[in-house]
Amino acid sequence: MGWIDNIGKAITTVLEKVRPPVAPIPPILLLCEIMNRPGLSAIALASAVIARMTAEGFPTGVNEDGSENMGNKFVLILCEELIKEIQTNAVVETSIPPGAISSSGTGANMGGPVSISAYNDKIAAVKGLIR
Secondary structure (H helix, E strand, C coil): CHHHHHHHHHHHHHHHHHCCCCCCCCHHHHHHHHHHCCCCCHHHHHHHHHHHHHHCCCCCCCCCCCCCCHHHHHHHHHHHHHHHHHHHHCCEEEEECCCCCEEEEEEEECCEEEEEEEECCCCEEEEECCC
C-alpha cells in the first residue's frame, strides 16, 4: 500500500500549492467588514444566478408565448430554500488562540485601587450562526 500513500501525499502537496491558507485579517478590519455586510439574501442570490445564466446563454426572459419563465422561478425557490436552511440550521465553529482575548479593569482592596489585566490562557471554542 506504499504506492497509495505516495499518490495521496503527491495530491496533498499539489492541492496545498494551488490553494494556500487564507491570509489573516487584523481583527479591527474584520470587525469593520462584519458590521458592513448586509447578510444573506435569497433575492440577491437568485438575481446573481439569473444574471450569470443570462451571460452563459440560458433563456431567462419571458417565454415566446408570453408565459412566465419557470427556470427563473425555480432559481428563486431554490435560493430561498437554500438561504432558509443555512440561516435556520448552519453552525459555525471556530477557536480563539491563547492570549487573543484581553481584559483590564480596576478594583479595590484595603490598600486602595488595584488595576488588573488578564488574557485567556487556554484555547477558547466558539460557536455561532449565519444570518
